Amino acid sequence: MRDKRTLIFLAVIFTAFSVTGCDFLSSSDTGSYVINMSGGDGGANDGAGGYGGYAGPYNDEDSSDLPENILISPIGSVKINYTPHSPAGNTGSNPLNVTSNLTVPTLSEPFTEPETGTAYLVEYNEYMYISDGDGVFDNETSRVTGIKIHSGCTLTLDSNIFEEDTFTYFELAKDFINFGTVTTSELTVDVRGGLEMYANTFINHGTLAIQGTEPGQNGGNLYIYTQYGVFNFGPINTFGSDNADNDGGQGGDVEMRSTYTVAQNMGIIDAHGGQATGDSGDGGDGGYFELYTENTGTVFNSGKIYTYGGTGIANGGNGNSIFVGSEYGDTFNTAALNSYGGDGGTGTGGDGNEIWFYTVGKNLKNIGNMNCYGGSTTSLDGGGGSGGIIYFDIYNYSDMYKPSNKPKIEIPVDDIGQKGSLQIAGNMKCYGGNVSTALTATGFGGDGGGFEFYLEGHNTTIELLGYGSITGNGGDGNIAGDGGEVILAAINKTINNVPITLKGGNGINDGSDTMARGGYGGIVNIGFFDIFGYETKPKFSPMLGFIENSGNIDLSGGTNINTIDEEGRAGSGGQLLFFSSSTIDNTGNIICNGGHDIGTAGGVTGFGGHGGGVMMLGSSDVTKNHGEIHCNGGNGAYNGGNAAYSDGNDLFDESDYYGITIVNYDAVDNPAPIIANGRNANVNTAGSHGGSGGGVRLITTLHPNAVVAGPIIANGGTGETPGCTKNVLVGGIATQIGTCPPPPVED
Helix, strand or coil: CCCCCCCCCCCCCCCCCCCCCEEEECCCCECCEEEECCCCCCCCCCCECCCCCEEEECCCCCCCCCCCEEEEECECCCEEEECCCCCCCCCCCCEEEECCCEEECEECCCCCCCCCCCEEEECCCCCEEECCCCCCCCCHHHECCEEEECCCCEEEECCCEECCCEEEEEECCCCEEECCEEEECECCCCEECEEEEEECCEEECCEEECCCCCCCCECCCEEEEECCCEEECCCEECCCCCECCCCCCCCCCEEEEEEECCEEECCCEECCCCCECCCCCCCCCCCCEEEEEEECCCEEECCCEECCCCCCCCCCCCCCCEEEEECCCCEEECCCEECCCCCECCCCCCCCCCEEEEEECCCEEECCCEECCCCCECCCCCCCCCCCEEEEEEECCCCCCCCCCCCCCCCCHHHCCCCCEEEECCCEECCCCCCCCCCCCCCECCCCCEEEEEECCCCCEEEEECEEEEECCCCCECECCCCCEEEECCCCEEEECCCEECCCCCECCCCCCCCEECCCCCEEEECCCCCCCCCCCCCCCCCECEEEECCCEECCCCCEECCCCCCCCCCCCCEEEEEECCCEEECCCEECCCCCECCCCCCCCCECCCCCEEEEEECCCEEEECCCEECCCCCCCCECCCCCCCCCCCCCCHHHCCCEEEEECCEEEECCCEECCCCCCCCCCCCCECCCCCCEEEEECCCCCCEEECCEECCCCCCCECCCCCCEEECCEEEECCCCCCCCCCC
């Protein structure tokens, strides 16, 4: 079974952040964005579908703080107000001005100074020099203070560091300014030299080209570290090259950091892995990307980022991670971020990788699409790649760097200004990859990824705007994947107006009478974050603020084929839980039906999945449910599935007797239908049993008569032995006396 995470999924806001400058606006305010974290489809011949992904709080040993509010809405748009900076730069007293094509060589022992006026590097030396003709190769006065490459000119840099990675390294006291092209020398047919520079400011309007150029050549790594700003407007290429004879090249890493002020990227960053295009070979892995400031500066990205894995004839390449964050400044992204896995051929699909946003005490806004899905494969026995995770982190204490194992230096929030808000728009596609659809396929579908939030401090406000759906279905397969999980909790209000679909995958087989198991429906948990018993911060309350939901929620189990016993039944519906210390107001339809067994083998085969469970518990005011609830069992030739049954999930008391429970201290308003029928077995099959009807209770603890109930239908299913029924309680009065064994008496 999948991991049960416990922290808190976050989100919401009711105030907008703005400063003087240009406006960047998300394009959707009508629900056109999608969140897809479904598992990939597995093989029909003993293959397995991937699990649906997870949306919620950061899955770590430290639990997240709660936001004040959560809002997930199909309407609204995210506005980013930012004025791009374009400084002129300063190259200092001894600049290198590149006005024609120039190659900067590297001196090796015996380190003889070249001709006067020649720019050069020195092995294992941190500076670039311009020869002054005095015979001393490393005079301090001859160090290059800054570099400017003019338009139409190419600067080629030889490597001067020869270690595990071979690259060009230099430090500048002033600025690096490029309007032309910068590249590095080719080390071998397999490797392009990397580049690492330290400068006062990095300003690029041209091209940095250290990608692979020979077949299968790896791109070089690029590391840019500045004191006072990164300002990139042009393309940066570190991608691996394609290869018709073997593996695609690996993409090189790109890191751009500023100690103070702004880190701004408006150019395309291409660090993808190369493709294998011939008769064999793996796709290359993508390179890593980071845009980061350490102190108070804004991080702004409007350039598309590519760190995806290449397509392989054998295995697909893995995507690499993308990190965009500021230590004490705003973090803004307006462009597509792509860290997905490459498709495979005879092997596996590549894994998608993480996309990580980060800020301390400021605002985090995104309107770019985020793609970190796993690659698929056409192989009969290969697996699909797993989807990546999208992280949204707002710290109100310094971590000195992106979340890692490094020790945290705690600085009180009052010392760093306001607490941050988070607003998100744009597609999130982090689904698992599929395998071959051939009936003989045995591979496993990739697990879905998801998105997670981490907060330090309760005042963070978060919105997800313009979304039309959240989907985390399990993948189809001979053993299908389970649906995913969504966990939401906030101190004041949790509002979801978007459909959530977390269905179990369907069991499939190779066309024979073999068994196939459907996946379990997923879990939606709003308001009560610790249902699985993990340790959480003691300051958390087990029940939180107002809950509103208008999105339809489908947690149905997947279909089975010829299941042969209770244990192999699978395909059961999932669980929905609303817990609030205030009002619960639900108008969305809730479906948690068990899957049908569609097999025709006969005999003692054919078990329908059980219906899932629903619990709504409010402790004041009123619990309103105006949406229909359907938690029926699934049909099965030998056994119909029971209705409204938690199937051992331990989320309900009294041995799961009352699988649908709506409770409030003061009042319950439920005019909508509740349907919890046990499903049917074949009445002509010897030993067949119908599923039991569901137990339903709508009760208040302070005012027993303050209950409004619509129609409740909870019948048993047909079979040689019909299914029994359970009690239906409305306001403490049994409107149906069940024929099933009664619930145990509480101590």
